[in-house]
């Protein structure tokens with residue numbers, strides 16, 4: 089499996105199947121959904137970051153002309169205090185429900201409290217102002233270290249720290265403590281000639297998808313609930329809504345509309361159960377849309393964090409020990425991605441002695457949600473900055489020290505798993521040989537930096553059905569919502585098996601009643617796992633079609649061979665028929681052919697990236713300009729290279745935004761003061777150069793074509809790469825994100 | 840309920856009449872009254888460009904224009920760009936260059952690029968980046984979008 093091979097379809101760059109719909113404005117996204125009799129819903133949100141709800145009076149809103157129904161947490165069934173796995177990781181249902189509509193306490197500004205359905209969105213919005221909520225305002229906790237202090241105000245009176253499986257007696261804001269240990273860190277540090285230790289702080293940042301959350305729900309008279317929405321996973325929406333409403337999954341159909349970006353932020357549900365409650369109450373279909381401020385204040389950002397990293401090395405650059413302390417803000421409810429951060433932090437290196445401590449801490453900010461390689465960028469900002477400092481102090485080239493210590497097949501990650509075949513060294517070597525790295529870089533206040541990153545990728549369940557058409561094409565049915573061209577990368581794998589062009593596949597993403605269970609589009613799994621299911625479904629088609637050829641030729645099935653789109657008889661008879669011609673003869677040979685493939689593959693195979701960046705620092709203003717950017721990444725096998733490059737470029741640019749501009753700015757009361765795209769400043773095209781994406785292909789043994797997930801790892805290296813470039817430019821180590829002009833001026837001693 | 844006004848305007852070359860409340864933006868009218876959902880709402884306050892349309896030859900954010908303001912004017916939206924059997928060269932260039940991922944920003948970028956190329960058929964890379972800075976894309980890192988617009992310009996002048 090997965091040897092280097094020549095492919096016909098894989099590795100080419102066909103026009104994506106949904107392309108014309110998307111460039112003509114025809115593609116229907118969640119908010120575009122229309123239906124007769126539609127009502128419009130609006131959510132009332134808490135103005136306080138931390139408060140007890142004393143009472144909610146909805147009578148004035150209910151009496152307002154045009155209002156058809158109002159709901160609060162009272163309309164939700166009582167939630168069990170139980171943990172369920174509903175998508176990307178486990179969720180406590182009580183917390184999940186309270187995040188949908190607050191019952192006893194509001195835990196962040198923007199926390200949903202009630203919702204109104206009315207005949208127009210404007211009326212719904214006006215009616216929200218007529219809901220009277222009485223709060224007892226409590227002091228907020230807005231920073232992870234402050235939240236960990238013994239006398240910090242508590243968010244949850246019942247939350248007790250679980251430390252490596254054991255629960256503490258006293259309540260705390262620290263939900264859990266994990267530790268991974270490898271070898272003997274003390275001994276490792278004793279062997280070091282040089283030890284560098286630094287602490288790092290990163291701000292709260294948002295996924296920033298351009299499409300706000302949306303949901304339209306309708307209850308039929310027979311109790312069938314249908315939800316049309318944008319989501320990364322229709323099946324996880326079905327599961328979450330079923331748990332929250334305590335309603336059977338068999339009575340819920342989720343129709344995934346086109347989705348305008350997610351990056352991890354459209355896995356958890358927010359307004360979908362609210363739309364369902366309003367639909368139930370009013371007996372009408374109800375559409376709920378968030379506005380941009382709702383998205384910032386009411387949906388998962390990714391954690392702010394405090395990270396401390398200590399690493400030791402011998403004079404010749406061998407890293408002997410590493411230690412990390414990761415404290416992540418979970419937001420209002422437990423579940424910060426500190427686990428993944430701990431899995432990834434030292435994974436680009438082969439280090440014998442490691443200890444990593446991770447803390448998941450609640451604070452009065454929105455409940456965090458996954459964001460592209462969740463947890464890994466926070467961690468890598470620390471570790472990759474420290475590696476750079478060690479290299480500089482030992483006067484070793486920063487790529488050289490990474491090569492010297494680079495992770496290889498057979499090495500053990502600190503949290504346990506042994507690396508299979510990985511491309512860490514290959515990406516480093518490619519970066520080192522790239523003309524960018526060897527180009528001169530001598531100007532004043534210009535600097536170059538590098539950093540590496542790792543993400544483990546996931547597999548999970550996927551299902552694909554293929555219906556064969558009489559004209560030699562196939563209809564491919566899948567359940568993975570397409571956020572970045574995966575209809576094509578999945579279709580191409582089926583096309584490769586069947587020896588037909590990519591254009592002969594019609595891929596469709598369908599609702600939860602129409603395809604087998606498929607996990608979320610997340611964890612960089614879609615082209616890998618759903619592609620794998622498409623491969624299996626196409627193999628199934630191939631087997632069934634071979635049987636049809638055997639029937640035509642009146643030979644044994646074993647005598648039929650398939651290669652290059654042709655079935656041929658290998659025993660005596662000189663028979664041959666193309667896939668296309670055989671498709672026209674299915675009726676006479678037994679009826680339609682349908683192939684299916686289902687997988688839950690274990691061999692996702694981790695991805696490595698190394699980025700090289702040149703910056704210019706403006707000494708007067710503190711502004712950092714990105715002059716040149718090269719991102720090298722192991723994709724295993726790039727099915728559609730353009731969309732692999734796109735993932736790399738997009739991830740790198742999100743990282744650039746995180747590094748230089750993006751953060752939630754809070755006032756003392758816990759109000760985000762920059763909840764708009766004007767003030768929460770994501771990169772525009774004017775802030776950037778072209779991003780040179782370089783694909784390395786070290787095939788993943790866990791996939792028939794060698795695919796590795798590519799979506800997430802490119803956001804891991806940019807922050808440290810840019811920090812290291814800034815150091816190279818002005819000799820100052822930046823340890824706080826974002827590295828905005830004011831922080832640079834402060835670091836340079838100018839203000 | 841607020842009273843509705845009658846408005847007559849031209850959309851993609853066709854005369855269109857609609858009723859709207861004076862507080863409804865052009866974006867709301869296009870999407871909710873006329874079912875032209877190609878223009879998208881990303882922010883509703885002029886910061887993302889997803890709602891870009893061309894009004895009397897000028898690029899605007901339709902979320903910042905009121906529906907009633909379009910009386911007697913001419914609006915071009917993404918739905919009017921392609922010919923029945925042929926895409927507009929900018930649309931082709933976006934597809935050829937894989938300049939979209941999720942595609943939610945795409946109609947806005949294409950309308951914005953059209954307004955640019957209508958007024959400046961041979962823009963430099965910097966001019967393209969400057970012009971498109973009012974359109975946000977979170978997926979692509981802009982690389983392939985900028986290349987698509989450069990290609991479309993080349994195509995048009997060839």
Ligand code: FES
Pocket residue numbers: 879880881882883884885886887888889890891900901902903
């Ligand atoms: S929706 Fe109009 S600019 Fe964002």
Ligand code: FES
Pocket residue numbers: 298348349938939940941942943944945975976977978979
């Ligand atoms: S393609 Fe998703 S925002 Fe641009």
